[in-house]
Amino acid sequence: MLEKRVIPCLLLHKGGLYKTEKFKKPTYIGDPINAIKIFNEKEVDELMFLDIDASVENKEPNYKMIEDIASECFMPLCYGGGITTIDQMKKIYTLGVEKISISSQAVLNPNLLKEASNIFGNQSVIVTVDIKKDFWGKKKVFINNGKKNTKLDPIDFIKKVGTLGVGEIVINSVDNDGIMEGYDIEFLKEVKSNTNVPIIALGGAGNLSHLKEVFENSNIDAVACGSMFVYQGALKGVLISYPSYEKIQDLLGGKYSN
Amino acid sequence: MIAILDYGVGNLKSIYNMFKKIGIESIITSDIETIKKADKYLLPGVGSFDYGINNLKNTIFFATLEKEVLENKKPILGICLGMQLLTNSSEEGKEKGLGWIDADTIKFNLEDKSIVIPHMGWNKTKPTNTNNIFKGLDENRFYFVHSYHVTCNNNKNILATTNYGSEFISSIYKNNIYGVQFHPEKSHKFGMQLLKNFGEV
Numbered sequence: 035m036l037e038k039r040v041i042p043c044l045l046l047h048k049g050g051l052y053k054t055e056k057f058k059k060p061t062y063i064g065d066p067i068n069a070i071k072i073f074n075e076k077e078v079d080e081l082m083f084l085d086i087d088a089s090v091e092n093k094e095p096n097y098k099m100i101e102d103i104a105s106e107c108f109m110p111l112c113y114g115g116g117i118t119t120i121d122q123m124k125k126i127y128t129l130g131v132e133k134i135s136i137s138s139q140a141v142l143n144p145n146l147l148k149e150a151s152n153i154f155g156n157q158s159v160i161v162t163v164d165i166k167k168d169f170w171g172k173k174k175v176f177i178n179n180g181k182k183n184t185k186l187d188p189i190d191f192i193k194k195v196g197t198l199g200v201g202e203i204v205i206n207s208v209d210n211d212g213i214m215e216g217y218d219i220e221f222l223k224e225v226k227s228n229t230n231v232p233i234i235a236l237g238g239a240g241n242l243s244h245l246k247e248v249f250e251n252s253n254i255d256a257v258a259c260g261s262m263f264v265y266q267g268a269l270k271g272v273l274i275s276y277p278s279y280e281k282i283q284d285l286l287g288g289k290y291s292n
Numbered sequence: 293m294i295a296i297l298d299y300g301v302g303n304l305k306s307i308y309n310m311f312k313k314i315g316i317e318s319i320i321t322s323d324i325e326t327i328k329k330a331d332k333y334l335l336p337g338v339g340s341f342d343y344g345i346n347n348l349k350n351t352i353f354f355a356t357l358e359k360e361v362l363e364n365k366k367p368i369l370g371i372c373l374g375m376q377l378l379t380n381s382s383e384e385g386k387e388k389g390l391g392w393i394d395a396d397t398i399k400f401n402l403e404d405k406s407i408v409i410p411h412m413g414w415n416k417t418k419p420t421n422t423n424n425i426f427k428g429l430d431e432n433r434f435y436f437v438h439s440y441h442v443t444c445n446n447n448k449n450i451l452a453t454t455n456y457g458s459e460f461i462s463s464i465y466k467n468n469i470y471g472v473q474f475h476p477e478k479s480h481k482f483g484m485q486l487l488k489n490f491g492e493v
Binding site: 035036037039074077079080104105106107108109110111127128129130132154155156157158201202230232255256279 | 303305306309310313338339340408410411412413414415433435437455456475477478479480481483484
């Protein structure tokens with residue numbers, strides 16, 4: 035049977051790898067290519083790279099860097115950041131990337147999703163929804179790297195995106211980003227009951243029991259984690275890590291248990 | 293030299309990258325002379341069946357490829373849609389497939405509605421024969437992304453099966469012709485082993 039995926043999510047900023055907290059305070063982690071080599075050795079299920087500058091600065095994706103990343107990636111690879119056109123997507127797929135994540139444009143130009151999934155197949159098109167509580171404590175969809183409140187209700191938005199033929203939806207919690215205290219399970223349950231599109235949870239993972247908890251309670255399809263795989267210990271020392279296959283299976287599947 | 297066939301479909305670069313990583317010489321090409329000279333072929337493929345088969349049959353190199361594979365018996369490995377194109381037909385489209393292996397491509401028809409299509413993610417395969425491309429791969433896991441799968445008219449063409457709701461055929465073979473539904477180029481050491489094996493068949 036299909037295995038639940040555990041996906042490291044890495045942020046590109048100023049040409050390096052960074053980690054944020056609530057989308058702020060970017061902290062330098064290291065060189066992206068170096069990180070991929072380590073994740074290759076650890077045989078991660080999949081990798082996700084998000085360029086957190088591209089949309090905000092209205093820049094083209096950094097094709098050279100994407101190519102360098104893809105040529106070292108012997109697992110499925112998702113890239114997101116600054117995508118506004120089909121031509122850009124075509125170029126990125128040609129470089130050896132399987133999946134492209136669309137965020138801001140999913141709000142501004144939903145037609146792009148429909149067009150892209152018709153051309154490239156829905157498995158190649160992912161939407162990442164950045165969700166943050168507004169001043170009144172209500173969850174809203176944010177764009178431009180968490181800077182702009184679209185005032186859209188996340189559930190309504192996810193339902194709508196689900197009809198456009200996208201392959202997966204990443205639910206990214208801005209409020210939990212880098213906090214490492216667990217996923218927003220109640221909300222993920224609500225998301226899951228409102229769409230048939232596979233859901234990837236991002237934002238909040240701090241340890242393996244958080245992964246077990248979210249899989250057991252919310253029926254989501256995959257988890258993505260940032261801090262958990264780049265930090266170690268209470269002082270958050272930078273150390274790239276990933277649990278062994280047996281450990282993940284033991285935790286999530288109950289197999290390989292002695 | 294393995295020729296990675298460029299017919300405007302599929303993620304060629306990832307396959308090239310993995311061959312390079314494991315030290316096997318390969319080239320992404322649509323050139324007739326290069327294809328004639330190559331020892332083996334890699335038929336990639338992502339996208340819809342009709343689009344894929346039309347593109348392939350309309351390439352300038354198609355007649356050359358057909359001759360090298362069917363007459364000169366040079367090995368070929370089809371990946372994902374590339375494997376489905378080896379079959380007679382697909383429920384995804386109206387066009388005829390290559391028919392190089394007596395099989396057909398059909399849609400997943402799963403009773404269990406909780407199982408999501410496409411089948412996307414890591415899964416295991418059970419090889420029926422580990423003397424060829426599955427050498428050393430009794431234990432494995434591979435990355436899959438597909439909504440259609442192959443069904444063989446002759447059981448001896450089944451090279452591996454995988455369970456997703458029920459058992460389906462995830463690899464086929466006949467003499468010098470091989471197909472895998474999953475993506476070895478995205479399956480870490482398991483994919484490297486499989487591509488290395490193909491380099492040695």
